[in-house]
Amino acid sequence: MSDKMKNLGVRTLSGIVLGAVVLGAVIWSVWSFGALLALLLVAGMAEFYGLAEKRGGAPQRVIGTVTGLALFALNFYFAWCIAFGRGYVVLGDSPWLEWGLAFVLLLLPVTLVCELFRGRENPAADIGVTLLGVVYVALPFSLMCYIPVLAGEGWCPRPVLFYIFIVWANDVFAYLVGMTCGRHRLCERLSPKKSWEGFFGGLAGAVALGLAAAHVSGGGYAAWVGLALVAASTAVLGDLAESMFKRAADVKDSGRLIPGHGGVLDRFDAMLLSAPFVLVYMLIVM
Structure with missing residues (x-):
């Protein structure tokens, strides 16, 4: 087995474990x-x-x-x-x-x-x-x-789950669209692989998850689409912010805690910047 395939296997397995731990912790209890x-x-x-x-x-x-x-x-x-x-x-x-x-x-x-x-x-x-x-x-x-x-329903993990899924959908769709048809660089100085095509593909994926969240939760579709747009657009800025710090330090990953993925900042950088904006949006709109 080649090193590339072995690294992909490690990355996939650790990603599944990380996702299970995160989702399990959110659902289990406060x-x-x-x-x-x-x-x-x-x-x-x-x-x-x-x-x-x-x-x-x-x-x-x-x-x-x-x-x-x-x-x-x-x-x-x-x-x-x-x-x-x-x-x-x-x-x-x-x-x-x-x-x-x-x-x-x-x-x-x-x-x-x-x-x-x-x-x-x-x-x-x-x-x-x-x-x-x-x-x-x-x-x-x-x-x-x-x-x-x-x-207003006491402890309700659904909004957190939907928020996480929206950020993940934005990341996955941005990667797929960017790899397929990305031509115009979004911010080459900080992240050479990010493209405007990937950015809008990520927004589309996030909006799709926002619509699904509205359907499942019975909430307003416009409100959830707005939340998806806020979360996805600021998540990209979160990625770029962490890239800025890593480039200044001349490192590829912020840490080695998560095999194949890097550190906590590498996996949760999008949420670090998007969470305050999402919270303010929810306070005002939802």
Whole structure:
């Protein structure tokens, strides 16, 4: 068996396992969904800080990761309250909420304080990349906690599943159309293989999944088509953003966690940028 076929087999098998783990965690319970997001957050932040270090940066890995996890825990708690009857949360209702908010707020100046004792030549850049890891990786995964609770039906995994399927459909159709008839480069500087033909093919695939989601869920077709367009178009920007960081670090993959696929950022880069836009769209339209 050739190396190419062997790599394809590894990639296919690991992709099936990854898909089963992700979908199983989403469907099983709110706790498995939260655990999945937390694990992806930690791994993704480690990969992002690794890319920064390849360019000579020195992010505060521990402070950044702890800040990201604290931010995630707060948002998971808010989403849990919405899903299971609290409706909304008021400061003073829970000492855990107050302590959590205080912890997150204090971690930001702590980053600056820690930099005082590191003696680095470019402290502003190191602080900046530390906080960017929180914004780029931890914030999107934290915001995804709200997608299953926005329908007002308690904990409902269907919107997350449809969102994931829409992003996957966009990726698959963009690849197939781009490989078949891609001629005009979308952003050759960052991703030489992406084409405008593939971009619009991906949009078509995402819209098809959006229509299927509307049919299955009984929701409005126009609203789901709009969500598919928002998710797919911003997902492409997420791919390009990660390509920008990898090119700067001169690496092919962000990590090696997923055999044949690379790291967490390689597999979930689209969602990192699209999740905030999808959440805002759902809040306004759906």
